[in-house]
Amino acid sequence: MLSASGTTPFRPAWWCRSPHCQTLWPHLFRRRPSLTLRRERLEVPDGDFLDLAWSGPERGPLVLVLHGLEGSLRSHYAASLIDGLVRSGLGVVFMHFRNCGGEPNRLPRSYHSGETGDLERLATQLVARTGQPLLAVVGFSLGGNVLLKWLGERGDSAPVRTAVAVSVPFLLGEAAERMETGWSRLYQWQLVRSLRRSYRRKLPRLSAQLPVDAAGLERLRTFRTFDDRVTAPLHGFAGVDDYYTRSSSRQFLRHIRRPTLILHAADDPFMWPRTVPTAPELSPSVQLEVSAHGGHVGFVAGRWPWRPEYWLDARIIRHIHEHRSR
Numbered sequence: 001m002l003s004a005s006g007t008t009p010f011r012p013a014w015w016c017r018s019p020h021c022q023t024l025w026p027h028l029f030r031r032r033p034s035l036t037l038r039r040e041r042l043e044v045p046d047g048d049f050l051d052l053a054w055s056g057p058e059r060g061p062l063v064l065v066l067h068g069l070e071g072s073l074r075s076h077y078a079a080s081l082i083d084g085l086v087r088s089g090l091g092v093v094f095m096h097f098r099n100c101g102g103e104p105n106r107l108p109r110s111y112h113s114g115e116t117g118d119l120e121r122l123a124t125q126l127v128a129r130t131g132q133p134l135l136a137v138v139g140f141s142l143g144g145n146v147l148l149k150w151l152g153e154r155g156d157s158a159p160v161r162t163a164v165a166v167s168v169p170f171l172l173g174e175a176a177e178r179m180e181t182g183w184s185r186l187y188q189w190q191l192v193r194s195l196r197r198s199y200r201r202k203l204p205r206l207s208a209q210l211p212v213d214a215a216g217l218e219r220l221r222t223f224r225t226f227d228d229r230v231t232a233p234l235h236g237f238a239g240v241d242d243y244y245t246r247s248s249s250r251q252f253l254r255h256i257r258r259p260t261l262i263l264h265a266a267d268d269p270f271m272w273p274r275t276v277p278t279a280p281e282l283s284p285s286v287q288l289e290v291s292a293h294g295g296h297v298g299f300v301a302g303r304w305p306w307r308p309e310y311w312l313d314a315r316i317i318r319h320i321h322e323h324r325s326r
Contacts, residue, residue, distance in 0.1 A: 010291040010293070010294060010299055010301065010311050010315075011301060012300065013300050013302050013303070013305075013309075014303075015305050016305070016308075017293060019265070019267035019268065019269045019293070019294075019296075019298075020183060020269060021295070021298075021300075022265070022293060022294055022295025022296075022298030022299065022300055023187075023295035023297070023298050024295075026297075026298060026300060026310065027076050029308075030076045032076070032079045033079050033080060033083040035053075035055050035073075035082055036055060037053045037054065037073075038054040038055070039053055039054075040052040040054065042122065042125070044121060046107065047107065048098060048105050048106050048107045048109075049098075049105065049106070050095060050097075050098065050101075050118055050121075050122065051095075051096040051100075051102070051103075052094065052095055052122075053094040054091070054092070054093050055082050055086050055091070055094075056086035056089075056090055056091040056092050057086075057089070057090070057091045058091065059091070059130075060091055061090050061091065061324055062090070062092070062093060062134055062135055063085050063090050063091070063092050063093075063134070063135055063136045063138060064092075064094075064122070064123065064126065064136070064138070064160075065078065065081060065082065065092060065093070065094045065095070065137075065138050066095055066097075066137065066138065066139040066144070067094075067096070067100070067140055067141075067143050068140045068141030068142045068297065069141060069191055069195075070100065070195060071100065071140065071141075071142075071143070072096060072101065072102070073094060073096075075140070077166075077312070077313075081138065081312075081313050081317075084317050085320070088317055088321065090135065090320070093122075093126065095118070095119070097110075097115075097118070098110050098111045099111065100198075104198075104201045104202045105202075108202070108206045108209040108234055110199070110234065112231050112235055112243070112247065113146065113169070113172055113247045113248075114145070114146070114149055114243070114246060114247020115146060115247075116146055116150040116153060119137075119146055119147070119150050120150060124159070133161055134159060134160040135320065136161065136162050136163060136164065136323070137160050137163045137164075138163070138164045138166070138316060138320075139164070140167065140297055141168065141270070141297060144165035144166055144167065144168035144262075145165075145168050145170070145172070145247070146249075147163055147165050148165050148170075148249035148253060148256065148260070151163055151252070151255075151257075151258055151260060152251075152252025152254075152256050153255070155256070155257045158256075158257065160258055161258065161259070161324075162259045162261070162319070162320065162323035163261070164261045164262075164263065164319055165261070165263070166262075166263045166297055166312065166316075167263070167264060167268055167296045167297045168262065168264065169248075169270060169271055169275070170248060170249055170250035170253075170271070170276065170277055171244075171248045171250055171275050172243070172247055172248045173241070173244040173245070173248070174271060174274070175223075175270055175271045176222070176227070176244070177224075177272075178269075178272050178275075179223055179270065180222055180224075182269075183269065184269045184270065187269065187270065187296075188222060189221070191223075192223060195226055195230075196217050196218065200217060203217075210230070210234070211229055211234065212229050212230060216229070224240055227240045227243055227244070228240035231243060250275075250277050253283060253286055254281055254283050256285050256286050259323060260285055260286045260287065261287050261319045262286060262287065262288045262289065263291075263315065263316075264276055264288070264289070264290045264291075265292070265294030265295055265298070265299070266290055267292065267293055268294070268295060268296045269295060269296060270296045276288075276290060297312070298312075299311045299312040
């Protein structure tokens with residue numbers, strides 16, 4: 001559902017109202033809590049692996065967390081959410097997408113915005129281990145797109161009680177277009193540089209199988225060119241437009257059958273306001289909360305800069321516990 005006002009109770013800090021401040025503040029200044037983690041490497045049938053990190057109780061309700069593009073446990077939203085979930089009594093498993101766990105994955109392929117196979121494989125294994133559905137899956141940005149697409153693909157058979165998706169690029173082509181305008185080009189520059197660095201680590205072993213050589217990789221400066229020359233051919237797409245069309249999550253929202261909360265900000269600098277889905281596109285199981293401010297995975301509140309409040313964690317944890325108690 002979409003509220004009549006299209007906004008949530010979130011109110012940005014008076015000292016951090018702009019979308020860029022909301023986006024950059026937690027990335028630059030948020031303290032990461034120390035976590036007690038149990039590491040696991042999950043071998044997958046195609047000869048590759050997924051790196052997992054576990055925290056909290058080993059038995060009981062379990063929450064799976066998915067990061068964004070080029071994210072990891074070091075991402076500003078990761079450790080804080082895990083810490084909050086564990087303090088509330090829940091077990092958490094954090095999945096690194098392929099090539100994001102600190103060691104290059106073995107195969108030429110990596111991860112992308114529409115790759116739901118690894119999520120499906122992990123969810124199935126977790127259910128087999130625990131004997132019960134996951135309590136929740138939480139996905140940020142790219143991870144949120146993967147999550148919503150997977151929920152739509154699985155429909156009534158999704159092995160999870162509820163889900164939360166944050167700052168999702170619902171239409172990948174529009175998001176790529178938005179990142180080539182204004183100050184958003186700075187985010188694109190940083191993220192594409194990180195993508196090039198990630199694939200550069202794989203070149204010594206896989207150069208014969210990668211679509212571009214080292215020199216060609218360095219010439220890729222936008223999401224669209226990178227996805228056209230690297231992401232699409234490595235993952236079986238006919239080209240960048242085929243990749244964006246088939247992998248965008250917006251078309252899957254009407255098929256979601258598990259209670260799903262989507263948190264978004266209208267001023268998200270990673271996409272246009274028009275990228276947000278409309279009410280008729282949502283299934284009855286989807287609750288879309290759009291705030292006027294919040295940036296991209298920001299949602300910074302609080303009276304003073306030296307005592308910021310991160311509204312997002314509390315909203316996610318409250319939603320999960322509401323569905324735990326039902």
